[in-house]
Amino acid sequence: MKVLVADSGIIGIASAYYLAKSGHQVTVVEQELEPALGTSFANAGQLSYGMSSPWAAPGIPVKAMKWLVAKYAPLIINPKLTLSTIKFLFRILRNCTASRYEINKSRMVRVSKYSQQAIAEMVKEHDFDFELRSHGLLQIFRTQEQLEAAKKDMAVLDAYNVKYEKLNVEGCIKAEPALIHVKDKIKGGLRYLKDQSANCFLFANHLTQACKDLGVKFDFNVNIQKINSKNKKIIGIQTDQGDYIADKYVIALGSNSADILSPLGINLPVYPVKGYSITMPVKSDVDAPQGTLMDETYKVAITRLGDIVRVAGIAELTGYDKILSKSGDRITQFVLNDLFPKAIGKVSDDQLWVDLRPMTPDGTPIIGKIPYENLFLNTGHGTLGWTMSLGSGKIINSIVSGQTPEIDIEGLDISRYQ
Ligand SMILES: Cc1cc2nc3c(=O)[nH]c(=O)nc-3n(C[C@H](O)[C@H](O)[C@H](O)COP(=O)(O)OP(=O)(O)OC[C@H]3O[C@@H](n4cnc5c(N)ncnc54)[C@H](O)[C@@H]3O)c2cc1C
Incomplete structure (x- = not known):
């Protein structure tokens, strides 16, 4: 056929x-x-089988209000709201209940776990070099409140049989030794043991x-x-x-x-959500991330891919434009410098990238x-x-x-x- x-x-x-x-x-x-x-092309490279979750979750509407006025916010909404943006936001809101979250997450985890199996088969069958790292994924918490909230996530992870460990600051440093330089900034973490990272392109x-x-x-x-x-x-x-x-x-x-x-x-309820990334060569291996991390406060991912570090994040609702806005890449640069200050050199403009995530509300x-x-x-x-x-x-x-x-x-x- x-x-x-x-x-x-x-x-x-x-x-x-x-x-x-x-x-x-x-x-x-x-x-x-x-x-x-x-x-x-230049996404964060995370293979988040365990951390597969919808953005629409209980508590997000309140967080989103705070982000609108925060200096380093993971969400940017173009004030000139179009009808399709309003419709998308409304549909997101409807999915922020505990029961919708549960249903949506279970569907996402189902596809992600199937993918995990397929990647393992692919690695066995082909000799692809795609910078695959199996260090797990470390979700970093900067506040006590986030550590508390993680307990709810752990219940969900147990229900889906996702392997994880809850880490104190020392545990986070053991997983990512370069965090020793910023140990006062973090309170702990959750490590998704089977998650991986690799170069999608x-x-x-x-x-x-x-x-x-x-x-x-x-x-x-x-x-x-x-x-x-x-x-x-x-x-x-x-x-x-x-x-x-x-x-x-x-x-x-x-x-x-x-x-x-x-x-x-x-x-089709697919809306373009703009995201940013920066890709930089590693200046000092011991000071750079060894696997992949998610900074829960800023929703920014930092991933080691071969000899480079990629940092990515931001959800900008502004239709189909792919303009690199300063406010978009400021937060990714801030998070990288904040957590891995000695890992890379100065960022130049050609290391910045932007594209549109094809998002569904659920x-x-x-x-x-x-x-x-x-x-x-x-x-x-x-x-x-x-x-x-x-x-x-x-x-x-x-x-x-x-x-x-x-x-x-x-x-x-x-x-x-x-
Ligand atoms: C900043 C950022 C970080 C991300 N990090 C991660 C991550 O860590 N892990 C993860 O799992 N996902 C991540 N994602 C999401 C992931 O990158 C996307 O979900 C995925 O790339 C979507 O793939 P796709 O094939 O659907 O779309 P695309 O890769 O965009 O492919 C669509 C293709 O369609 C072509 N096309 C469009 N219109 C036409 C046309 N009219 N005629 C012909 N061709 C056309 C385009 O040229 C393009 O090649 C991230 C995304 C962003 C933006």
Whole structure:
């Protein structure tokens, strides 16, 4: 069967890989000249299988109000609110109850754990060098209040059988020795023992080659303009390089998915949430992070990838613009200097990066069929697209191939919004 996969972000490439392994004739269409130049390019590299959680959580509305006036806030909202931003915020709010959080988290953890298994299989099967580190993920608490709040998280982690350890300051330093320089700034941490970190861009490129070896055709520099349909069936994809015809179509266009699907009458709840990262060479190995951390106060991730450190964070709601705003990268720089003051040298502008997370209000991606006979979605992976990529690719392959997925797919498709 001929399958067209719309785009070569990490989600599209993972989809193409498993579809090709199932014996389908796969073509990937991508507007850029190379794979993974969108949001999959310079993310924080965290494989947060255990720390998979939706942003919408009890307590977030109050925190968000405080962030709006804080000097170093993880959330920035453009005051010129558009209707789609208001709608997104409203939908986020509706998901901030304890019961919604529980449901959403369970769906995310299901996909993430499946991905964890798939990464392990991939590592066994292929000799990819993608700077994988298995040091766990250390969530850093700076206040007593955060330590207390972590108790609730631990109950959830126990329920999902996630392996973790609660650490005092000495424990945090043992996990990340360079924190010795800032021990007075931290109160403790939670370490997700099985979480990992790795370079998403490198992996995406290795996987692209593996796809090519399986016969996948990649057409770069092709811009998808419209999906043509007739009687609730897709009859082709219109691009600036002509039409593409296939038997089945998988849409994995990240933040652009909603716009492309809208003329078909599909109201996809995927909103672009801007995030920032800085990538810098390590100046002093002993003073740099060895694995990956999450600073709970500022919601900033710091990850060691080979000889570099990447620091990433911020949720900026400002539509589709990818402008690097000073307020956006100020907080990431502040957190890195605050926790690892001796790790890196001076930051230059070419080390800064920005892109859009394809976010759903409930944090869970949208994977599965829609009411068009031969159209499938694999999008809306938000903050955790790297973590969930392989699991999502496997699921969409099973659905497209007419097989029963290996995990429960309840609540993953778009019908949960209808
Ligand atoms: C600052 C930041 C830090 C992050 N950190 C992490 C992390 O630590 N761990 C984690 O798991 N996730 C993280 N994420 C999230 C993760 O990066 C995303 O969820 C993931 O990259 C989404 O992948 P995607 O393939 O859906 O989208 P993308 O990678 O954006 O791919 C979409 C592709 O579609 C192409 N495209 C779009 N429109 C068209 C068109 N009309 N025609 C043709 N091609 C088109 C684009 O060129 C692009 O290549 C982070 C994100 C950000 C912004």
